[in-house]
Amino acid sequence: MARTDHPGEPPASLYEARKGVYPKKVDGPFRRFKWAIMAVTLAIYYGTPWIRWDRGPHAPDQAVLIDLANRRFYMFQIEIWPHEFYYVAGLLIMAGIGLFLVTSAVGRAWCGYACPQTVWTDLFQHVDRLVDGDRNAQIRLANGRWTAEKIGKRALKYAIYLTIAFWTGGAWIMYFADAPTLTQDFWSGQAAPVAYVTVAVLTATTFVLGGFLREQVCIYMCPWPRIQTAMMDEKSLLVTYKDWRGEPRGSVKTAEKNPGAFGDCVDCNQCVAVCPTGIDIREGPQIGCITCALCIDACDSVMAQVGRPRGLIDYCTLDDAETEKAGGVAPPIRKTLFRPRTLIYSGLWGAIGLAMLFTLGQRTRLDLAVQHERSPLYVQLSDGAIRNNYTLKLRNMELRPRPVEIVVSGLPGARLWIDGGSRETARQSLRMPLAPDSVTSARLFVVAPGAGPVRQDFTITVRALDDEPHRDSETIQFDRPGTQP
Amino acid sequence: MADHKRIDEVTGTATSGHEWDGIEELDTPMPRWWLWSLYASIVWAIVYVILYPAWPMIHGATEGVLGWTSRGQLEAEMQADAKRRAPVVSAIGATAIADLPAKPELMQAAVQGGAAAFRVHCVQCHGAGGAGVPKLYPSLTDDDWLWGGDLPTIEYTITHGIRNPDHDATRTSQMPAFGRDGILDARQIADVVSFVRAISHQEKPSASSIRGAAVFEANCAVCHGPAGEGGRAVGAPKLADAIWLYGGDRASITATVTQPRNGVMPRWNSRLDPVTIKMLAAYVYSLGGGEKAPVEAVPAAEGEGQGTNGQD
Numbered sequence: 001m002a003r004t005d006h007p008g009e010p011p012a013s014l015y016e017a018r019k020g021v022y023p024k025k026v027d028g029p030f031r032r033f034k035w036a037i038m039a040v041t042l043a044i045y046y047g048t049p050w051i052r053w054d055r056g057p058h059a060p061d062q063a064v065l066i067d068l069a070n071r072r073f074y075m076f077q078i079e080i081w082p083h084e085f086y087y088v089a090g091l092l093i094m095a096g097i098g099l100f101l102v103t104s105a106v107g108r109a110w111c112g113y114a115c116p117q118t119v120w121t122d123l124f125q126h127v128d129r130l131v132d133g134d135r136n137a138q139i140r141l142a143n144g145r146w147t148a149e150k151i152g153k154r155a156l157k158y159a160i161y162l163t164i165a166f167w168t169g170g171a172w173i174m175y176f177a178d179a180p181t182l183t184q185d186f187w188s189g190q191a192a193p194v195a196y197v198t199v200a201v202l203t204a205t206t207f208v209l210g211g212f213l214r215e216q217v218c219i220y221m222c223p224w225p226r227i228q229t230a231m232m233d234e235k236s237l238l239v240t241y242k243d244w245r246g247e248p249r250g251s252v253k254t255a256e257k258n259p260g261a262f263g264d265c266v267d268c269n270q271c272v273a274v275c276p277t278g279i280d281i282r283e284g285p286q287i288g289c290i291t292c293a294l295c296i297d298a299c300d301s302v303m304a305q306v307g308r309p310r311g312l313i314d315y316c317t318l319d320d321a322e323t324e325k326a327g328g329v330a331p332p333i334r335k336t337l338f339r340p341r342t343l344i345y346s347g348l349w350g351a352i353g354l355a356m357l358f359t360l361g362q363r364t365r366l367d368l369a370v371q372h373e374r375s376p377l378y379v380q381l382s383d384g385a386i387r388n389n390y391t392l393k394l395r396n397m398e399l400r401p402r403p404v405e406i407v408v409s410g411l412p413g414a415r416l417w418i419d420g421g422s423r424e425t426a427r428q429s430l431r432m433p434l435a436p437d438s439v440t441s442a443r444l445f446v447v448a449p450g451a452g453p454v455r456q457d458f459t460i461t462v463r464a465l466d467d468e469p470h471r472d473s474e475t476i477q478f479d480r481p482g483t484q485p
Numbered sequence: 486m487a488d489h490k491r492i493d494e495v496t497g498t499a500t501s502g503h504e505w506d507g508i509e510e511l512d513t514p515m516p517r518w519w520l521w522s523l524y525a526s527i528v529w530a531i532v533y534v535i536l537y538p539a540w541p542m543i544h545g546a547t548e549g550v551l552g553w554t555s556r557g558q559l560e561a562e563m564q565a566d567a568k569r570r571a572p573v574v575s576a577i578g579a580t581a582i583a584d585l586p587a588k589p590e591l592m593q594a595a596v597q598g599g600a601a602a603f604r605v606h607c608v609q610c611h612g613a614g615g616a617g618v619p620k621l622y623p624s625l626t627d628d629d630w631l632w633g634g635d636l637p638t639i640e641y642t643i644t645h646g647i648r649n650p651d652h653d654a655t656r657t658s659q660m661p662a663f664g665r666d667g668i669l670d671a672r673q674i675a676d677v678v679s680f681v682r683a684i685s686h687q688e689k690p691s692a693s694s695i696r697g698a699a700v701f702e703a704n705c706a707v708c709h710g711p712a713g714e715g716g717r718a719v720g721a722p723k724l725a726d727a728i729w730l731y732g733g734d735r736a737s738i739t740a741t742v743t744q745p746r747n748g749v750m751p752r753w754n755s756r757l758d759p760v761t762i763k764m765l766a767a768y769v770y771s772l773g774g775g776e777k778a779p780v781e782a783v784p785a786a787e788g789e790g791q792g793t794n795g796q797d
Contacts, residue, residue, distance in 0.1 A: 016514040213518065220516055375614030379773060382629045382726035384686075389626075389773060419771065420589075423628065445773055450727070 020142055021215055021278035023125055024135035024270070028297025037113045038122055046167070049174030053077075058399040058436040066176050072437075078360060081397060083367075090356045094349055101345035103231040105337050106315075107238050111224060112292035117217050118276075120168070120210035124161060125276060131157040135273055161211040162203070169202030215277035218290055225287045235336050239291045240316035241271075241282045244325045252306055264312050270302050271295035271313055281313055291315075365397035366404070366470040368462040370444075378479045381423075381447065386480050390444040392418075394462055396434035403465040405431050406444070411458035411478055413449045418442045431465065446478065454482040574598075578760040582636045583778055585767055592767060599768025602761050606753070615772045620731050622748070626772040629728040631720045632656055634776035640766035644759075646752030647720075655752055658720035663704065664743025673700050678738045684713045684725045687733060 051063035053076055060067065065074040073080040073088070080087055102109055111118060131153050132138045141150055173195045174182060185191040186199075209217055218225065232238075246265030255262040265282070272280045274295060279288040281295050293315065300310040320330035373389040381387055396402050407429040408414050415426035419442060426447060434440050444460070461473035490502045493511060501512040533539065537549040573594045577585070585592045603615070610622040617624030623631065632642050642656060649655040663669040669677070680697030682688040702711065708721035715723030722730065730748075731741050753762055769775075 013514065015517045015520060017517055216516060216518065220519065373614065375612070376616030376624070376626060379616075379624065379626045380728055381627055382723065382728050384727040387627075387773060420586075422775070422777070 018216060019278065020139070021276065022128075022135045022138040022142070023276045023278075023294070024273040024298075025129055026270075026274040026294050026298045026301075028294075028300060030293035030297045034113055034122065034292060034294070038119050041114060041116075041119055042123070046171045049171065049179040055079075056399050060178055062178055064175065065178070068176060079397070081395065083395075084363070087356060087360070090352060094352050094356075097345055097349045097352070100231050101342060101349060103228050104233060104236055104345065105342045107232060107236045108225070108228055108289075108291040111218070111228070111290035115224075115290075117209065117214075117222070118290060118292065120164075120206060121214045121276060123164065124210045124214070127157060127160050127164070131160065158211070161207055165203045165206035165210065166199070168206045169199040172202050173198050215288065218277055219288050233341070234318040235339060235341075237291075237315045237317055237333070237336070238285055239281060239289055239293055239296065239313065240321055241284070241313050242311070242316070242321070242324065243282065243284075246282070246312050264303070264308050266302065266306060268302050270298040274298040364470050364472060366402070366462065366464055366472055367393075367395040367397065368460065368472040368474055369393040369395075370460050370474045370476050372476055372479075373443075378481060380450075380481065384450040385447050386450050386478075387445055387447045388478050390446065390460070390476065392440075392442045392444050392460075392462075394434055394440045394442070396436060396438055396440070399437050401436050402434045403431060404434055405429055405463045405465055407461045407463065408446060409459050409461065410475075411446070411448050411456060412452075414446055414458070414478075415448075416444060416446045418444050421445075423447065448478060450480065452478075452480055454480050456480075574760055577763060582640050582763050582766060585636065585763075595764040595767035596771045598761070599764035599766070599771075602757070602765050603768050606757070607765070610750075615769060620737070623730050624728075625769050626774055627728060628774045628776075629723060629726060630717065630774070630776070631658075631715075631722055633717050634770070634774050635778040636766055636770050636775070637778060639769050640763060642750075643762050643765050643769075644752065644754045647750040648747060649749070649752045652752050656720055658708075658747075660708075660721075660741075660745035660747070662744045669700065669704065669742070673697075674739060674742050677701050677705065678735055678742065681713065681724050681738055682733070682735065685727065685733065 048064050049062065052061050053063035053074075054061050055074070059072075059079070060074065062074065063076050065072075067074065071082045078087075099110065128138060132141050141153065144150060170186070173186075177195075182191060182195065186195060213221075243263075246263040248262055249265040249267035250258075250262035252266055255266070271282065272278075272295075274297070275281070276292060276294065277288045277290060279286055281289060296313050296315070299313040303310050303312055315333065316324075316330070317336050320336070323330050369392070371391040371393075373391060377388070379387040379389070392406070394404065396404075406416070406418075408416055415423075415428060416430060417423070417426045418430060418432070421430075423445075426445075432440075432442070456478045457475050458478055459473050459475050461471055464470040490512075491500055492498070493500055493509065496511060499512045501510040503510040534547075535549065536551045537553055538546045539549065540547040573591070577591055577595050577598075580588065580591060585595055603611075604613070607615075611617055611625055612622070615625035617626075628634070630638075632638055645652060645654045645656060647656045647658075661668060664671075664674055676693050676697035677700040678697070679688060679691055679694035680701050683690045683694040683697075688694065701709075701713075705713075708716050708719050709724050710716055710721075713724035715721050727733075729737070731737055731746060753765075757765075
């Protein structure tokens with residue numbers, strides 16, 4: 001929220017300087033959960049490229065690798081080719097439905113716990129506390145004069161920021177090349193320019209977004225908060241200040257003097273002090289709230305100190321808030337988690353996942369694609385026979401060389417050859433070797449007698465000649481002169 | 486509207502004075518970083534306008550102090566590309582065309598270069614893919630060749646063209662105008678047409694075609710061969726097959742015998758460099774009708790019908 005310099009007057013400036021956020025250290029179940037999520041997500045991000053996976057001599061041995069140069073995506077045992085991009089589309093659909101599911105059930109849990117902006121902001125805020133001290137020390141230092149101590153601490157802090165930022169950018173490029181080789185190349189100046197540029201850009205963005213912009217990203221830059229409201233309903237969990245229980249606020253002493261006149265909130269402001277986006281949850285649901293629940297931890301510990309029940313600030317749905325306001329007791333949270341909407345989302349999500357797993361298990365690693373050359377559609381040969389030309393693409397997706405045979409069927413009297421051959425060497429079928437993990441393209445010439453239908457469907461089949469009986473075939477047209485009846 | 490500006494009690498922020506059905510707009514200030522980004526963008530735009538062509542004028546645009554143009558960039562990229570291709574191009578230039586198929590990588594490069602040149606210089610007559618135009622320009626994809634379909638012959642044809650009056654080495658074939666010039670009378674022409682259609686299995690032999698055989702032997706066999714097998718030395722087409730450049734029906738053949746069409750092809754040595762011509766020949770050869778050179782030192786040891794494969 002914007003503020004005027006003097007309440008009651010228009011703002012003196014069009015600028016609003018950022019209001020510093022110095023979240024206080026807090027402990028509690030949600031904070032510990034957040035630590036765990038942070039540890040897991042960062043470990044996945046920084047560590048994944050270093051996992052090795054032996055695929056034999058014809059493929060890289062990095063477990064997760066996006067090989068843009070060779071157009072392959074490796075993920076453990078799964079190898080995705082460009083034409084199998086629908087698996088990536090399927091993953092995106094699952095991610096979308098997963099977001100609907102999570103948001104409709106537990107609100108902005110993504111924002112609060114798993115979003116990279118949240119994770120790195122949390123990490124950098126922890127660096128702040130490590131170098132500058134906790135909230136009060138940070139505020140003192142920020143407002144204080146530039147002493148040697150302040151300069152020293154700032155220098156140390158930004159150096160740590162930069163180290164983390166550089167490491168973050170460095171981890172990213174490891175997904176696109178063999179990690180140990182790239183590390184060596186990177187430090188010896190041999191890596192591709194794009195690697196250095198990527199690291200530089202990601203270092204800069206991590207440094208600026210994680211070190212300085214922080215909650216400004218969530219409030220001003222990020223589209224998610226606007227979109228997420230559309231996925232929520234009255235049964236989605238929100239971090240809620242129970243004003244019907246807390247208001248009016250009063251300190252413990254004041255409340256003791258006037259029994260019954262005050263609510264449970266002791267106005268200690270701890271919920272504000274710990275908030276990583278610097279909001280006051282007691283003003284109600286707002287866009288700055290990422291539902292990280294640190295205010296719940298803070299409030300619960302204060303309630304325990306003053307001997308009042310926990311949950312003055314708590315995860316609560318709009319429906320439950322109404323029930324409690326009216327004096328009722330809200331049902332347990334698991335009842336709001338399992339309802340038709342979330343079950344339908346879970347079912348869809350699971351069905352797509354199972355379908356993808358099933359097709360992954362079924363796919364054949366030998367693929368034929370045929371295109372009929374249309375210019376010319378057919379060639380009249382001097383002995384009256386007709387020749388059609390086709391472009392073949394043969395994908396050998398196995399990591400070993402394979403001999404294959406190409407056969408045509410359904411076209412009586414047909415003979416074929418591919419580039420390098422000639423009509424004299426034409427046969428009913430031809431054999432060729434396919435290199436491992438590669439696409440082989442060839443021009444196929446098919447000759448058939450001139451007498452026959454103007455358009456005739458026939459089948460081209462490619463068949464592996466090694467131990468596994470893989471085959472793929474495609475039906476395509478053979479054209480002859482004349483007009484279609 | 487300015488009259489209605491006031492401070493919103495809840496937020497303490499000034500309103501803009503705009504109001505819709507009781508909903509008022511807050512005049513919330515921009516964050517500082519946002520404004521600085523805007524100013525930086527403006528500075529960037531001004532610098533850009535100074536450095537690069539930007540303002541449209543009546544003739545062209547302002548030039549920019551860097552002197553950059555998209556044409557200049559294209560020129561530089563073309564030169565860089567020519568430099569990149571230079572080793573392959575000079576290797577193709579240094580290889581005799583008959584030896585190209587023995588070097589599959591060079592052959593492949595030549596075919597691709599030829600395909601590009603074909604699209605620029607040849608498709609106007611011979612059609613995309615070399616299909617030709619019926620009754621006008623021959624197809625280059627079939628197995629019928631007027632002058633021969635091996636690599637050196639195709640290269641020669643492209644280099645010197647057909648019927649270029651300014652060039653001694655050009656290919657020339659002259660089918661006499663048997664009808665127009667009165668060499669044969671109408672009945673003789675009808676008979677010889679019957680004969681030609683009989684040897685190409687379009688008609689059953691008849692009294693007319695038997696009479697035509699004598700006419701053919703006297704007038705046509707010297708170029709087209711006694712059995713109509715054609716004569717490549719003089720570019721005389723084969724008549725006993727299924728391919729007819731100017732049409733194989735009775736009216737078309739009659740027209741050809743009466744007043745032949747002598748097609749012309751430019752000689753390309755006046756427009757294209759020898760390497761481009763060599764690449765064009767390789768491309769045409771690859772279209773499906775390429776023939777082995779007629780004289781081979783070693784009898785060809787035929788392959789198994791197995792092709793080589795190129796990878797992409």
